[in-house]
Amino acid sequence: MQASPSISKVLVVGPKGSGKSSLLCRIIFNSMEECDQIPGQFLKFSFSTGNGDNVSFLFKEVNNLPTPEKKSAYILTLNSNNKADFDDLPNLLSMTSDKKVIIALCMSDLHYSAAFWVEDVKKIIGKRNIKVVPVSSKTGENVKQFMLDLSEMVLT
Numbered sequence: 001m002q003a004s005p006s007i008s009k010v011l012v013v014g015p016k017g018s019g020k021s022s023l024l025c026r027i028i029f030n031s032m033e034e035c036d037q038i039p040g041q042f043l044k045f046s047f048s049t050g051n052g053d054n055v056s057f058l059f060k061e062v063n064n065l066p067t068p069e070k071k072s073a074y075i076l077t078l079n080s081n082n083k084a085d086f087d088d089l090p091n092l093l094s095m096t097s098d099k100k101v102i103i104a105l106c107m108s109d110l111h112y113s114a115a116f117w118v119e120d121v122k123k124i125i126g127k128r129n130i131k132v133v134p135v136s137s138k139t140g141e142n143v144k145q146f147m148l149d150l151s152e153m154v155l156t
């Protein structure tokens with residue numbers, strides 16, 4: 001039997017240019033066009049995990065932290081090609097410590113020129129239970145896995 005559907009409001013946060021709009025665009029429209037319309041909008045999206053769970057999300061891109069906006073979780077995006085995003089990570093983690101967080105390590109299609117990678121991020125995270133998932137909004141690589149991990153996070 002399926003549990004009654006509830007909506008999880010997830011804020012997408014991260015440095016400017018880290019890939020927030022592009023990731024939402026890829027998740028919702030499966031493309032990277034129309035990205036310009038995304039900031040500040042509430043975006044509804046239902047995801048089925050393939051084993052009977054349907055998760056309803058309400059996404060919103062938020063460009064300033066900390067935010068008083070209600071939320072049940074955060075997606076924190078980092079541009080893996082920008083060392084400044086890595087340097088900002090401790091600060092970003094402290095401003096998102098009120099809820100669960102999953103990190104989208106963006107621009108994985110540019111892995112060859114990455115400034116940092118999963119293991120580097122994990123060292124900064126330390127003992128906090130935060131998944132780090134490389135994704136490419138450009139190619140769609142690993143976005144399904146990201147959604148599975150996000151779903152698991154909000155369901156548990």
Ligand SMILES: Nc1nc2c(ncn2[C@@H]2O[C@H](COP(=O)(O)OP(=O)(O)O)[C@@H](O)[C@H]2O)c(=O)[nH]1
Nearest residue numbers: 015016017018019020021022107108136137138
């Ligand atoms: N190569 C590549 N470029 C990306 C990817 N995701 C975003 N971008 C580019 O990075 C720039 C910043 O992305 P955007 O989504 O606007 O970042 P935001 O400021 O966090 O919303 C844009 O020029 C995007 O086209 C990706 O997965 N791969």
Ligand SMILES: [Mg+2]
Nearest residue numbers: 020021039061
């Ligand atoms: Mg944006």
